[in-house]
Amino acid sequence: MRIDIITVLPELLKSPFEASILKRAIDAGLVEVHFHNLRDYTTDNYKSIDDTQFGGGAGMVMMIEPIDKCISALKTERNYDEIIYMTPDGETLKQGIANQLSLKENIIILCGHYKGVDQRVRDHFITREISIGDYVLSGGELGAAVLCDAVIRLIPGVLGNETSALTDSFQDGLLAPPIYTKPREYKGWKVPELLFGGNLPKIEKWREEQAYIRTKERRPDLLDEN
Ligand code: ADE
Numbered sequence: 001m002r003i004d005i006i007t008v009l010p011e012l013l014k015s016p017f018e019a020s021i022l023k024r025a026i027d028a029g030l031v032e033v034h035f036h037n038l039r040d041y042t043t044d045n046y047k048s049i050d051d052t053q054f055g056g057g058a059g060m061v062m063m064i065e066p067i068d069k070c071i072s073a074l075k076t077e078r079n080y081d082e083i084i085y086m087t088p089d090g091e092t093l094k095q096g097i098a099n100q101l102s103l104k105e106n107i108i109i110l111c112g113h114y115k116g117v118d119q120r121v122r123d124h125f126i127t128r129e130i131s132i133g134d135y136v137l138s139g140g141e142l143g144a145a146v147l148c149d150a151v152i153r154l155i156p157g158v159l160g161n162e163t164s165a166l167t168d169s170f171q172d173g174l175l176a177p178p179i180y181t182k183p184r185e186y187k188g189w190k191v192p193e194l195l196f197g198g199n200l201p202k203i204e205k206w207r208e209e210q211a212y213i214r215t216k217e218r219r220p221d222l223l224d225e226n
Helices: 010-018 020-027 064-077 095-102 119-124 141-152 200-218 220-225
Strands: 002-007 032-037 050-052 060-062 082-092 106-111 128-131
Touching (some): 002 010, 010 020, 010 032, 010 141, 020 032, 020 141, 064 106, 064 119, 128 141
Parallel strands (some): 082 106, 082 128
Antiparallel strands (some): 050 060
8 A cells, every 4th residue: 555645744744654553564565655745846936835815814725736736746656546635624534434445555645734725626636535533633644644543554464463453442333342461460450250261252242242331331322323
């Protein structure tokens, strides 16, 4: 998989890709992530990427031309499955979207800034708009990092234990059950006895019940969706 990220602040985005699982995935050649600075596609001496809104109003708007130049240059090199715009008014990121995107070959992620991009960018270039939640960030970069993390960890071979992504919260529409490790008892706080017996069907049943109870308590909306 290849991800091209278009941004005015590449430095804000780079560190998540230089550590942990994302770095391992890149080093192993399972994913390529490329950053493109929008200012490299400007045509004026000031390297402007934004301007005031037509019709008046506070806040700057990202101009279409540098974005067009950058996306068009990328498109001459390869076909893209999705051109995603990170924006608070996009569809809310859910595990299902991450699952879908993890199967794609090439994607572009455009990070917005200021008030956002000229609507014509959205109308003519963007195939999907994604929000990471109902709050406004100062730019799309942190959202893009969240999206990339959620997607890249699902690419086969990225997680050491292939089954571990399948048992994540949300993968079966439920939150994950409680988990424990050594010691069996700490300050008098005990691990549930049934986890020691090696009775796998019983353990599995307990985990399913716990996942259901936890989901019902914390996220009953997830149960309604099924
Ligand atoms: N840009 C600003 N706010 C955002 C959000 N909540 N999700 C994605 N991109 C954003």
